[in-house]
Amino acid sequence: TAGxxxxxxxxxxxxxxxxxxxxxxxxxxxxxxxxxxxxxxxLALNRLTxxxxxxxxxxxxxxxxxxxxxxxxxxxxxxxxxxxxPQKISICPAIACVNPGKGMCAPNPPSSQSAIGLCKSSGLxxxxxxx
Numbered sequence: 001t002a003g004x005x006x007x008x009x010x011x012x013x014x015x016x017x018x019x020x021x022x023x024x025x026x027x028x029x030x031x032x033x034x035x036x037x038x039x040x041x042x043l044a045l046n047r048l049t050x051x052x053x054x055x056x057x058x059x060x061x062x063x064x065x066x067x068x069x070x071x072x073x074x075x076x077x078x079x080x081x082x083x084x085x086p087q088k089i090s091i092c093p094a095i096a097c098v099n100p101g102k103g104m105c106a107p108n109p110p111s112s113q114s115a116i117g118l119c120k121s122s123g124l125x126x127x128x129x130x131x
Contacts, residue, residue, distance in 0.1 A: 024085035031058050031076040038067035039119040041105035050103030050119035059086065063097035066119040068105065 035056075041049040053064035054073040058080045067073065081087070106120040 023083060024080075027076060027080050027083065027085060028058055031073060031080070034072035034076045035065060035067065037072045038069045039065070041068040041117050041119055042115055043105050043107060043117045044115045045105075049105040052103075053100060064100055066100045066103035066121060068103075068119055 035054060038052075038054065039050075050066045050068045052067050052070040054067055054070050055061040055077070056063040056065045058077065100121045102122045103119050104122050105117040107114070108116070108118040
């Protein structure tokens with residue numbers, strides 16, 4: 001005798017998709033972490049360190065921060081540029097950007113004996129606001 005025919009399975013769900021806001025917020029968080037990673041430098045290296053700059057923010061680009069390695073931040077920047085996230089908010093806070101000046105690798109904290117430091121500016125120069 002033949003067996004009975006089985007019942008069809010149930011259609012599953014994808015668990016819900018994140019909306020663009022979630023993606024954009026996650027990229028902003030990832031970008032902040034990428035900057036922190038890029039600002040780590042090695043005090044023992046016999047080369048100029050902290051000579052690169054990246055945008056301090058994805059949503060209000062323009063102000064720069066010093067990094068020793070720009071690849072982490074640039075990778076997240078590329079994801080942001082390819083996403084549906086707003087490329088720039090219409091009005092960024094009216095703050096003057098500060099030219100980070102010449103970069104240097106400084107101990108972190110200043111009394112640390114570790115060879116790993118953080119990029120710091122050797123002098124800050126205000127940058128005029130542009131309309």
